[in-house]
Amino acid sequence: MAGIDYSQLIPNNVDLSSDRRLQRALEKWQPAYLDWWKDMGPEGWQAKDVYLRTAVSTEPGGWAMFDMVRMPDYRWGIFLADKVEDRKIGFGDHMGEPVWQTIPGEYRNILSRIIVTQADTEPASVEQQRYLGATAPSLYDMRNLFQVNVEEGRHLWAMVYLLHGYFGRDGREEAEELLARRSGDEDKPRILDAFNQLCPDWLTFFCFTTFTDRDGKYQLAALAESGFDPLSRTCRFMLTEEAHHLFVGQMGVERVLRRTIELMKQDPNEDVTNLGGIPFDIIQKYVNYWFSYSIDLFGSEVSSNAADFFAAGIKGRYREDKYEEHTALGQIKQVTKLVDDRLTVEEIPLRNAMNEVLRDDYVADCVKVVEKWNRALSKLDTDLRIKLPSNRFHRRQGIYATHSYDIDGNPISAEAFEAHRDEWLPTAADREYVASLMKPVYEPGKMANWIAAPKKGINGQETQFEYVRV
Ligand SMILES: [Fe+2]
Numbered sequence: 001m002a003g004i005d006y007s008q009l010i011p012n013n014v015d016l017s018s019d020r021r022l023q024r025a026l027e028k029w030q031p032a033y034l035d036w037w038k039d040m041g042p043e044g045w046q047a048k049d050v051y052l053r054t055a056v057s058t059e060p061g062g063w064a065m066f067d068m069v070r071m072p073d074y075r076w077g078i079f080l081a082d083k084v085e086d087r088k089i090g091f092g093d094h095m096g097e098p099v100w101q102t103i104p105g106e107y108r109n110i111l112s113r114i115i116v117t118q119a120d121t122e123p124a125s126v127e128q129q130r131y132l133g134a135t136a137p138s139l140y141d142m143r144n145l146f147q148v149n150v151e152e153g154r155h156l157w158a159m160v161y162l163l164h165g166y167f168g169r170d171g172r173e174e175a176e177e178l179l180a181r182r183s184g185d186e187d188k189p190r191i192l193d194a195f196n197q198l199c200p201d202w203l204t205f206f207c208f209t210t211f212t213d214r215d216g217k218y219q220l221a222a223l224a225e226s227g228f229d230p231l232s233r234t235c236r237f238m239l240t241e242e243a244h245h246l247f248v249g250q251m252g253v254e255r256v257l258r259r260t261i262e263l264m265k266q267d268p269n270e271d272v273t274n275l276g277g278i279p280f281d282i283i284q285k286y287v288n289y290w291f292s293y294s295i296d297l298f299g300s301e302v303s304s305n306a307a308d309f310f311a312a313g314i315k316g317r318y319r320e321d322k323y324e325e326h327t328a329l330g331q332i333k334q335v336t337k338l339v340d341d342r343l344t345v346e347e348i349p350l351r352n353a354m355n356e357v358l359r360d361d362y363v364a365d366c367v368k369v370v371e372k373w374n375r376a377l378s379k380l381d382t383d384l385r386i387k388l389p390s391n392r393f394h395r396r397q398g399i400y401a402t403h404s405y406d407i408d409g410n411p412i413s414a415e416a417f418e419a420h421r422d423e424w425l426p427t428a429a430d431r432e433y434v435a436s437l438m439k440p441v442y443e444p445g446k447m448a449n450w451i452a453a454p455k456k457g458i459n460g461q462e463t464q465f466e467y468v469r470v
């Protein structure tokens, strides 16, 4: 089961050839996908050989193979983690019942909405990142970008398989729409806000993969708990691929920080702009921006939808099995709200606070990432540290979106926020400066001046390896 059949037009481990109708439907979608990839995928690099990994099995360990591949020839396919025999629903009102192999009629709409929303983020990020090859700080980084891009394309395949396979004609229409919407487009934008933001430079890319791809990890983990077994299995395998995206982001930011500190030591006034580096405070502002956009993706702190998804057994908590109790009934979660201009702690029924429960796990993970960056900084003999803003800062979704808060989460007036905006969030001048540094470096082993070299190459290769054949 774990082995993937690459002899088929669409590589898969779901015995696609036994379902002629589904196979034909997906084979019809495939050329449309390839057209989308050629139009909206990495601009200017489609004909080059790239050192990419491709899934060859869904067994943990040794699941991937590395080879020089031209991106349009990448073998996108449908890979589900192995079936767990006798798996039971692990939470909510159907707890203990066998998992579903087809969709219960009463949950068809909410499942479709969840899958479409997740699916939409995958092509969106490819669109956001499509011009970055032109300014890659090294071939190593360019290869990592393209790896992330082809795997987001594969995640789209993962979700489209579910839409085609389980939602009939509605699913086929949704799959077409996924190729029709465009990140940032006024008329047909992507569904979620963070996926309509620009990703014009590599500092943005590294913050995006640190914070926004990490949101993906938590959404997928919550769906991996799902009572709809094909969704669970698909998400479990997607998580295997996702780990690399988070690594790319975290190490990318760390290398920028490292280089900034090195350059500060070389200038008598510690001004790295004289030496073509990225000032520390600009890095902090990019972190503030992408952290706040990414925590928006978890939805409102108090949500009846979240309660319904949990009750239905469709979306669980992060690692549901670490909890002792799985109905979440008769329990509360404390949520801080603004009441009459004062922050007040309120008790919310736990099921209604499930978005916040998942966000808490996400934020704890982000705190660890920042701690790692700060450990790296402390070894470089500097007192500078990166700080995560408050959950209430700069929100456009949820209960904190209707008021302004400072970086520490204290309520402030909208005027006070505007007065501090340039200290907290990237300004047009910051973005222009960062953009001015984005000059490509295509010589194997060489790095742009604003970023430190990675400590190791990919898959045991040297950092000097020609990861993309320019
Ligand atoms: Fe993804």
Ligand SMILES: [Fe+2]
Pocket: 152, 213, 216, 242, 245
């Ligand atoms: Fe990702």
